[in-house]
Amino acid sequence: MTATLPAGSPGRRIILRPRRILMHLALCAGAFLMIYPLLWLFSSSLKPSNLIFADPGLWPSKLRLENYPDGWRGAALPFSVFFTNSFIVSTLAVIGNALSCSMVAYAFARLDFAFKRTLFALMLMTIMLPLHATLIPQYILFQKIGWVNTFLPIVVPKFLAVDAFFIFLMVQFIRSIPRDLDEAARIDGAGPIRIYWSIILPLLTPALVTTAVFSFLWTYEDFLTPLVYLSSMDLYTVPQGLRLFMASTGVSAWGPMLAMSVLSLVPLFIVFFVFQRRLIDGIASSGLKG
């Protein structure tokens, strides 16, 4: 940053250092507010059940490490089953959304076709209807196709671009790219498909990475859709696996549940951390040449 400081701003360089430290301090204070709940979650996952609510302090006065093996073994199925299922659907959701939504977004942002604005409005309308209102008709539809109790109702829609959020996101990003690049390619004889593949997609990296991250996280955390479509317990995803620790009235296994909650956050955090690096590194070559 210092290198790009404009000339003619005397004194800039001197106050910059303390400013940096102040900024780091503020960021750290903010970070603590953000991280506190996870500290609490982690500490509670090490406590025996009768202390979790009765003694909510951050330092466990009694440790119960068995929460982790107990939770992993589970009462019905080992937790590895739920992790495996979650990884399968989340990974496929990433591929499905990145592919299908970027194609559709390209059409909306760069191509001209009949009823474009009507279709765009229709696309947005599909996400304005609350999920609970379409849940039953949607279930009946999948039941008729014979897809209930498989991953298909969760995965296939991702390949058919049903999530307007990502389409709209990429439309906005594509529209931020100046048309000069498309023009240059078109003069070189490239058609829309080549332009999409070799010009737009590379420039779209930030939006694609964002789409990939959110697709993974949101599919992994989704509760309602897997709840109704996956009835056999061996197909359950992580959120449903966690639900098995919750009792209706009797003894909830709070310790094992919080332990598995902590474990279930680990892959999410890794995915986020790895992907967000791509956000920084992957786009060094973007922008206009000349």
Added chain:
Amino acid sequence: MASVKANPVFAPPLGRGRKRSGVSTRQNGVAFLFLAPWVCGILVLTLGPILASLYLSLTNYDLFTAPVWAGLANYQRLFFEDARYYQALKVTFTYVALSVPLKLAFALGVALVLNRGLSGLGFYRSVYYLPSLLGGSVAIAIMWRQLFAYDGIVNEFLLQFGIDGPSWISNPVYALYTLVTLSIWQFGSPMVIFLAGLKQIPQELYDAAAVDGAGPWRKFLNVTLPLLTPIIFFNFVMQLINSFQAFTPSFIISNGTGGPADSTLFYTLYLYEQGFTNFQMGYASAMAWVLVAIIGTTTGLAFMSARYWVHYGDESR
């Protein structure tokens, strides 16, 4: 640039770009190829259930027996006979009005700070996303009670100053504001999208501005802000839609009741209660379609305003 047809998805037909009259530049065939997945999705998966819910909103449907035609009775009951419906509207509008601007301001502010190339950036970025990672887990509900209960951390802090605070989270006067706070605290998603948008702004523009002698503030006003407007607009519209449909915060914190005394009765929570607790899915569907009208109107207004403040890179300037 003038030879290129401006591409007004949202701009009026005669937008900023000059339109070449008479010559059609339609690319229906190719466009259909790109749209194919979405068209399949709409026709096979989405449109049927949407139309079904519209039909159900005109019936009495208890989930287990066949729907019975009721005409507009559900809508009539909604507007004229249901006091709790108006409570749900009030709660939802309050929530939208507060949480959308505040959450976006936080997300944008933090994204701008994090975009300055500080060391430890990856760490900060991930940490600031953490609360959003927790999503709507049970842990959040327990946490929020610990913070905002009558004997919670917030009140312990206020006691240092001699203030004896109420039980924020379970007091009808304040409960909704604790949910607004929760929503602001989970600003991770719009922040990440802002960061991606900031990454897309070409460095050359900043270099050019620096050559012109612009300081950081002028760079922000003349380069960053205008080029970020499409992303600001996107985040605004999406937060609007999501906040109108907010369900999970109240569901987990009030344990599905919308309490205390209906003070956190979100629109979709009430819809869920009618549909899945009281088995009145026809009524719930009518509520859903009124919500579509409300969200559609506000989103439509947002799109109409966009022509005045959103600048796209694909338009001739």
Added chain:
Amino acid sequence: MAKAISRRGLGRAAVLLAGGAMMSRWIPSASAQDQARIRFGGFVESQEQLKQTIAVLEAYMAQNPGVEIVPEFTSFSAFTDKLATEAAGGNAPDMFSVNVDLLAEYAQRGVVTSLDEYVPDPINLADYADGGIKASTFDGQLYAIPNDAIAPAIITNLASFQEAGIELPPPMFTWEALADVAVQLTEALGPRFWGLEDAGGNYIPCDIFLRSMGKSMFTPDHQFGFEPEDLARWYAYWQDLRDRGGVPPGDVQALASSDDPSTSGLVNGRAAMNITLTDSFAGFQALVSDELVLHLLPNGFEGGDMKQHHYSYAGNSTAVWSQSPHKDRIIDIIRFMHFDPKGIELYYRQSGMVPASSAGREALAKEGSEADRKIVDYLEVLQKDPAPPRYPGVTGMSGMLRRANEGVAFGQLTPMQAAEQFISEAKPRL
């Protein structure tokens, strides 16, 4: 498909991951021609109950090679939504757990099968507590088999009474005496501690309060069994206790939700007594270090006559989907779980459920845990002089009662207005 649940532990996981389940992720499971595939949906009462339920189903399958039973369990609130969706789609599990409050809804709409033709042969319920059977009955027909017996009780922290130097009330006592003891506890152990948790929004204590007056919440023919002023008296009772400090103010009480012990004042160390049902007892005890005991609710008013008004009824019950092609087989599975010595042994052992049959309760009293024994003893007390059973309510009732009570607590409604609000909301659903 691999019979996922017929293998244990690591072997089971290995089979799952080795591809047994690989196909079922993408292709709907179907059984071989000669196999009956029976889905059993349910909600989790505790880890032990889940484990034992799966064990008893495995034992049944071992005895009957032609049968595959697929357990589909999740948490209670999620299960209710899931079942509603599946039933609407004509794809409900063949057999499933029900909560008696929802049984009337399901029976009315033809979701569940009448079980009358299977009683007394092969399902002989002679030994079952009357309250449980009545609670599983709608419109004169039996629609579910009760699995566990539950009853209202005051869960009481003994240590609080000892610390305050206050005697536990006698088993038979008045509503006024309960209020007095709550106020004394608050005075001794406050501030930020209250003798009793506000139960003004709960159906069962309200019903017993009304029965103490010679009324009831509902009548056997599904009408209101009280006048508006009777219900207003109930709300006034709790408002009076709030004013005297015997129960927490409205906003502190609202921290607790009625069906989650972890949010209760008793567990969070701000109350000595909580009015709830016996099946929550173990859940409460697991979360606190002090010793808890079960105490009867009040059974009368000062100057009135005292009579035992508690009823036991069925908590978790099993119903049969009306469209299942395997009804006879399901009945045999229920028979195995309830009457076969091996089945009983597996199903109830350490499951935390109290059997609805006397024989089962006797076995539990011999082998069960401390908490089990306390519940069995408590239920025995109720059996000595059984009160009329509870009558089915309406859906969404708990929400209506709670909102009315909160309206009073937050000063938005008078007790009379609260009673009228409840009546106007519940009436259309009778």
